[in-house]
Amino acid sequence: xxxxxxxxxxxxxxxxxxxxxxxxxxxxxxxxxxxxxxxxxxxxxxxxxxxxxxxxxxxxxxxxxxxxxxxxxxxxxxxxxxxxxxxxxxxxxxxxxxxxxxxxxxxxxxxxxxxxxxxxxxxxxxxxxxxxxxxxxxxxxxxxxxxxxxxxxxxxxxxxxxxxxxxxxxxxxxxxxxxxxxxxxxxxxxxxxxxxxxxxxxxxxxxxxxxxxxxxxxxxxxxxxxxxxxxxxxxxxxxxxxxxxxxxxxxxx
Amino acid sequence: xxxxxxxxxxxxxxxxxxxxxxxxxxxxxxxxxxxxxxxxxxxxxxxxxxxxxxxxxxxxxxxxxxxxxxxxxxxxxxxxxxxxxxxxxxxxxxxxxxxxxxxxxxxxxxxxxxxxxxxxxxxxxxxxxxxxxxxxxxxxxxxxxxxxxxxxxxxxxxxxxxxxxxxxxxxxxxxxxxxxxxxxxxxxxxxxxxxxxxxxxxxxxxxxxxxxxxxxxxxxxxxxxxxxxxxxxxxxxxxxxxxxxxxxxxxxx
DNA sequence: TATAATGGTTCTGCCTGGCCAAACGGCGTT
DNA sequence: AACGCCGTTTGGCCAGGCAGAACCATTATA
Numbered sequence: 001x002x003x004x005x006x007x008x009x010x011x012x013x014x015x016x017x018x019x020x021x022x023x024x025x026x027x028x029x030x031x032x033x034x035x036x037x038x039x040x041x042x043x044x045x046x047x048x049x050x051x052x053x054x055x056x057x058x059x060x061x062x063x064x065x066x067x068x069x070x071x072x073x074x075x076x077x078x079x080x081x082x083x084x085x086x087x088x089x090x091x092x093x094x095x096x097x098x099x100x101x102x103x104x105x106x107x108x109x110x111x112x113x114x115x116x117x118x119x120x121x122x123x124x125x126x127x128x129x130x131x132x133x134x135x136x137x138x139x140x141x142x143x144x145x146x147x148x149x150x151x152x153x154x155x156x157x158x159x160x161x162x163x164x165x166x167x168x169x170x171x172x173x174x175x176x177x178x179x180x181x182x183x184x185x186x187x188x189x190x191x192x193x194x195x196x197x198x199x200x201x202x203x204x205x206x207x208x209x210x211x212x213x214x215x216x217x218x219x220x221x222x223x224x225x226x227x228x229x230x231x232x233x234x235x236x237x238x239x240x241x242x243x244x245x246x247x248x249x250x251x252x253x
Numbered sequence: 254x255x256x257x258x259x260x261x262x263x264x265x266x267x268x269x270x271x272x273x274x275x276x277x278x279x280x281x282x283x284x285x286x287x288x289x290x291x292x293x294x295x296x297x298x299x300x301x302x303x304x305x306x307x308x309x310x311x312x313x314x315x316x317x318x319x320x321x322x323x324x325x326x327x328x329x330x331x332x333x334x335x336x337x338x339x340x341x342x343x344x345x346x347x348x349x350x351x352x353x354x355x356x357x358x359x360x361x362x363x364x365x366x367x368x369x370x371x372x373x374x375x376x377x378x379x380x381x382x383x384x385x386x387x388x389x390x391x392x393x394x395x396x397x398x399x400x401x402x403x404x405x406x407x408x409x410x411x412x413x414x415x416x417x418x419x420x421x422x423x424x425x426x427x428x429x430x431x432x433x434x435x436x437x438x439x440x441x442x443x444x445x446x447x448x449x450x451x452x453x454x455x456x457x458x459x460x461x462x463x464x465x466x467x468x469x470x471x472x473x474x475x476x477x478x479x480x481x482x483x484x485x486x487x488x489x490x491x492x493x494x495x496x497x498x499x500x501x502x503x504x505x506x
Numbered sequence: 507t508a509t510a511a512t513g514g515t516t517c518t519g520c521c522t523g524g525c526c527a528a529a530c531g532g533c534g535t536t
Numbered sequence: 537a538a539c540g541c542c543g544t545t546t547g548g549c550c551a552g553g554c555a556g557a558a559c560c561a562t563t564a565t566a
Contacts, residue, residue: 008298
């Protein structure tokens, strides 16, 4: 997307305010005004306008994100048909493995978590639905990129770069493409603490009828608790078969 | 909430635009401009500003709600601690009954659906997470209001009125309070096609330690398919015990 | 093909309305 | 009782949002 020529600054400000409120987990007028670099009265007016429609709510002396966004958010998620078909499979996989299972889609060259399910031993990460991540530094992202044409992948890397998330993140382009080749061959990706230290995961793409990835699902587990045999021998098959179910269902209906 | 004195019109316009896009399930600039009563260029600027941050996305020649809202929406939902504790119970209830199960909270005198789960025979309604409804015309709302002080209920009815949703909706205030008395006694509410024609439901409040309702869960089923015995004799107990589990867990942690 | 119609994008200048600063009022603290 | 901190209100200035028209791109019609 090229630069906007005439951005509506007021809208930008509103969005910034909302993001700040979420970051701070609730905030007061002055606090927000400081960060946004606009006067208190302006912030106050924004908040009141949003509050009118319950996009924010005032609780005591601080403002919070309102449930009105749930309508838009849930709607946006449901527009990805993959969500509906994948959800049961993700839940099931979480229950069976006992671990953390995630569903990710690619939008504008970045990954967005659509859904997660936690098994009873699942690690508690800070991941949340709607979170955006780089594709190259997660198993999920690699699984998706492996099933995209090379030029598309190049374009994405050009745009977003390959910043290191941990010291194991692949930051060299050639190495990365070799990795993708391997993923394509075995049809699943392994994330060896490339996204978060101490966390490994197995990710499998969900493709359309033409071997193009639409999304990916993964199982994440702490390197310590899960030994290599379970991780490298058993998990891949479980994730693969879950993804397979989703693919079949998705490409039929 | 009193009227805002200095609403930020630009923000209002943005919100209107977003709501229109959702309503129309995707829309073009001209289409939106018509409805919002502003020029095409203004709408265009708004959309571009939103697109910059992926709050909207352009797909072909129409704009759609973007996944950036999922972050805010999911966050807003998770701020209600009841969501986390109730979700498993709602899922389980849906599976056991095979019907549609909903979770509703009260905000500013109206009901907001937080979550739904569908059993394998569940009716397909247009309800979605984030949807706002009147409290007096749904079983869920009645269940909540029954466990609120009378003056609070009066205030809510004053503010929002008692519009009829179907010909069975209770629109008389005295009758309504009698209904609430009965609900309080049996601890569950029955919705006899008061919210939607042909749809009945059993709703049970989730209360805090002081008998004040925080939320409610319900099972909805078509009047035809489910006979009176199952509906009046069996369902209430199933919903009651599910709600009970949630209450216990919620009031402990 | 030509031509028209439709819808998205760009541009310009007017004037609204969003913002700042300052003042006010409510609360809690010293 | 005076101070300090915050949210809210007010007034006035001028940035910036909007309308309108011109400009493209694409599809429909003949």
